Amino acid sequence: MTEPQQSTEPTDTTVQGDETAGPSKNELKKRAKAAEKERKAAEKAQKQKEESEKQAAAEVDVAAEFYGPLPLNQSQSRPNRQRVPISTLSARDGETVLLRARVHTSRGQAKMVFFNLRQRTDSVQAILSVAPGKVSKQMVKWAASITLESIVLVEGVIQKSPEPVKSASVDDVEVHVTKIFLIAGVEARLPFSLDDASRPESEVEAADAQFNRVLLETRLNNRVVDLRTQTNQAVFGIQAGIGDLFREFLSANGFIEIHSPKLQGAATESGASVFKVGYFKGTAYLAQSPQLAKQMAIAADFERVYEIGPVFRAEDSNTHRHLTEFIGLDLEMAIEEHYHEVLELLDNLFLSIFRGLRQRYSKEIAVIGKQFPAEEFKWREGPEGTLKLRFSEAIDLLVNDGVAREELDDINTENEKRLGRIIKAKYDTDYFIIDKFPMALRPFYTMPDPQDPTLSNSYDFFMRGEEILSGAQRIHDPTLLAEKMKSKGVEPESMQGYLDAFRVGCPPHGGGGIGLERVVMLFLKLNNIRRASLFPRDPKRLEP
C-alpha cells in the first residue's frame, strides 16, 4: 500500500553568525546588537518552526481523519460503527452512511472524482469534490489515484441523484463522499477489467475483434477476479441455492445426510478411471461416487440417505461437460413395493428445485441472462406431469427423426442432444425422464427388469438434452449380485465388504446421483461446466 502524499517538512530558517578574531568595543557593541538580532531571529525562527510544525501536524491529522490508507491490521479498535449495504441506500436519502466497497470504476476531473462503488451484485455512484475546510485538493488527488478493484471505506451523505445513474444498480441516489480510506489496494495489474469480463457472450461472439474478449482460459487462470462479476456472483448464489433446495426437499421426506469416505481400499465400481493415492506404505483410491457407501447405509437401516460431496473421475476427457472432480448430489432409499417410488421421488425433487430457483433466484437468473442469453428453462407442470419415456420409445423417436436404428444400441452425446430437440419440439419441455434402460448399458449392481431380463429397472433424467441424473433399483440379493459382478468382469472377492452388507440382510432399494455443476450449467445454459465450478478441475487444470 502506498502512503498518500503529505505536506513537506518546513526548511530550517535559523541564521548562523560569522566568527572573527579580536573584537573592538564598537565591534562588541555591534556584536551584542547582532547577537540580540540573532536571538530575536532565532526566536522568530523557532516560533515560525513551531508554527510550521503545528500546521504540518494539523494537516497530517486532517489527512488521517478524512482520507488515507487504513493500518494493515484492522483489528485495532472496535468503534462499532455500522457499515451499510449498497442495496439499502435508496431508502437512506439524507443520511450520513459508512460503507465498504470495491472501486469498480473511477473518473477524475479537475476538482472532483466520480466513483462506481461495488458490493457483489450491487453498485452505486459516489462523488468526491473539493469543498473548502472539508475536502482538500490533495484529498481529491489522492482519491483519484486509487486503483480499480481496490477496497475502500467511504463515509458520505446520501442524496437523490438528479437523473437515474445508468451504470449503477442503485440508480436513484448517489453518495456525496466526506471521507475515504483505503482498506486494501491492488498491487498487480488486473488481468482484465470487470466490464470486459461481464460482456454478453453473444456480443463477444459477434464481434471478437472489436471487444476485449476474455477467453474462458484467461478467466479460469485468474479466477478470483473473474468470480467478482455480477454474473458469477449470481451463478454461485444459485449453485448454493440448489444445494439448499436439495436438502430441504429430502429432509422433508425423511432423508438424513451421511458423509462417506472418499478414500477407498480398492478400485471399485468399474475398476477403471479412478485416481490412485499413496496411503502410507500402501495404496488407496479416490471414490468415483458414494454408491457403495450409500447402499451400505441402507443395509445398515438408515432407510433414506443423501450425501453432498466431491466425486472423482480419472477420465481424460476435455469436453464441455466433464470435470475430474465435481459435486455429487446423491441419494438412496428403501423401496416398499416398486422402484417407481424412487423415480417419482427424484422427479418431485427436481420439480421442487426448479420451482424454488424460479421463486427465490429470479433476480440472479435475470442477471446471468444478460451475459448468457437463454430461453427460459421449461418443465411440465400440472396433472400431465413430467414426460417419462421408456428407452425403446426414445429410440423410436430418434429413428422416426432419421437416425439409423443400427447405431442406437446406446444413445451417444450427439443423439442425446438430438433427442432433447425432438422432445422440446414435440412436448415443449426441457426436462424429461427415460426409464427401462437395457441391462447391457448399466453397471453390475443394477436390478434387472422382472419380466424382461434384457431390460433393467433403471432411468436417466435429462435437462436441455443432457443427462443430469443416472439411477436405478439396485440388486439387494448377494447371490445375484455376485453373479452379475462376475458377468461384468468384477471379482466378488475384490468387493468383500460391499457384498457382506447384503449377506446380513438389505431391503430392496434404489437411488440416483446428480451432478451439481451440470444442473447449474444446464438450467442457466452456461455452455461449459467449468463456469459452474468455483475452481474447476479437468485433466489439464489443477490451479488455482
Place this chain on the structure above:
Amino acid sequence: MTEPQQSTEPTDTTVQGDETAGPSKNELKKRAKAAEKERKAAEKAQKQKEESEKQAAAEVDVAAEFYGPLPLNQSQSRPNRQRVPISTLSARDGETVLLRARVHTSRGQAKMVFFNLRQRTDSVQAILSVAPGKVSKQMVKWAASITLESIVLVEGVIQKSPEPVKSASVDDVEVHVTKIFLIAGVEARLPFSLDDASRPESEVEAADAQFNRVLLETRLNNRVVDLRTQTNQAVFGIQAGIGDLFREFLSANGFIEIHSPKLQGAATESGASVFKVGYFKGTAYLAQSPQLAKQMAIAADFERVYEIGPVFRAEDSNTHRHLTEFIGLDLEMAIEEHYHEVLELLDNLFLSIFRGLRQRYSKEIAVIGKQFPAEEFKWREGPEGTLKLRFSEAIDLLVNDGVAREELDDINTENEKRLGRIIKAKYDTDYFIIDKFPMALRPFYTMPDPQDPTLSNSYDFFMRGEEILSGAQRIHDPTLLAEKMKSKGVEPESMQGYLDAFRVGCPPHGGGGIGLERVVMLFLKLNNIRRASLFPRDPKRLEP
C-alpha cells in the same frame, strides 16, 4: 431363500377294470354293471381328484397368500398398500396394519412365535399363533425359522398388550400377525448380536469376561451390522443434525455455501502430511483443508462463505481423536472492524448448535447415554456468556495447578485435558474459547497482533478439554504474507495462485474450521472419534 414346505399331491384313486376274452350274456350284463360301476367309480375318483387338486391348490394359495418368501425383485406390482412406522402403532389399536421390519429377536413355542420387530430406534412385539383356517402349524414353523436380522413384511392386528412389553420401545400394544413374508434373509453368520453390540460400555468394562464384549475393532470390521444399533442410529441422526444446525445459522447470517476442489496442484499449507495422487501424467495432492480456497472466495467478493466437505490428513497418528479423512465444517468472512466479529459469530454458531441439539435430539441423546453414560454437556448461557481466556491466562491456570511453566510453550494434549478439568471445576462449563495464541504456534497466514507481534489474532475453541475449532484473522496483505511464508520456510512461488488473490485486493477476513466428528464425539462423550464416523479412515483402516 428357502421355499416353505407345502402340502403334498394326493395319490390317484382311479380303479382299473379286469380284461377277459368271450363274455356270456350274463357276463355281459355283469360287465355292463361293472362298467357302470367303473364309470361311477371313475366319475367319483375324478370328482375326488378334482376336489383334492382344488384343495391342494387352495392350500398352495393359502401359503402364498399368508406366508413365504417374496420374489427377489419387488418391483412387480404396485398395490399402493401403506406400510406403517412402528412408532405410530400405539395409536392404531384394533387396526389391521402392514409393516416392514427387521426380526430383532424371535422365540418359538409349541404353536406360537414371539418376535421383536425393529425399525431403526423403534421396536414392537409381534405374536404369531396357530389359528384354525387362518394360521397353520406349517406357517408358524416357517416363521420360527426366520433368521435374526432378516427383513419381513408383516400384516397383523394391533391389540393392547396385557402388560407393558419391556423389550420394546412401543410397549403398550402388540401385533397379532395374520401374514408374514420374507423380504430379505440373512445368508451370513452375524458377527455379533445387536443386543451384545448395544450393551452399556461401563457394564462391558466392568465385566469383560461375563459379557460378549464387542470390541471397537470387531464393530468397525462389521460396520453395517454395528450401525444398526439404536445408539448408532441416534449418533448419525445427531451428526446430520449438527450439519443442519451449522447451515441454518450461517444461512441466517448471510453466508453462502461453496464447494472447493480437494485435488490441488501443490502440497500447500505446511508441505508435510498431505496425500499424493497420481493425476494423469503428473501429481496432485489432497487438500488438508479448504483454507486457501475459502480465502480466495473472500478475495472474490463472496463476503461470507462456508463449506462442508472432506479434509485429508496424512498423519500417521492412531490416537482416539485423529482420522485421516474427516468432515470439515469451515467458514470464512470479511471483517469490518475487528477479528472478534469472527470469534463472536463462531461462538454464537456453537451456542446455536448446542441449543438445537438439546431441543431437537433429546430422545437420541438419551438413547446414546444408555450405552455411553456421560454427564450432560454443559455450556454457559445468559449475560456472562461463553468463557473466553487469553492464551497467557490459560497458561497461568495450568501453572497455578502445578504444571511447570517451562513445558508450556504450547499446550499439549495432556495439558489440554487438564485445562478442561480446571475450567470445569472453576467455571462449570465444558465449552470455552482461548484467544491470542503466540504467533510461533500458528500457520504462516495468521495475522499478528497489532500491539505485540509475538502474539496473533487467533483462537481455539474447546469441548470437554479437547480442541474442536482452530481459527484466526488471516493476513490479507500480499507483501506481509510472502514475508511470513518465507519465515516459515514456505516458498511464495509454490503458492502463486493463492498470493495472487491478495495482490488483486482482498478485504480483512477471518474464519475457522470445525471437525464434525470431534463435535459429535465430545458432545456425546463417545471416547473414540471412529464411533462418530460412518466408515472411519485411519492409517490402518481403509475398509469397509
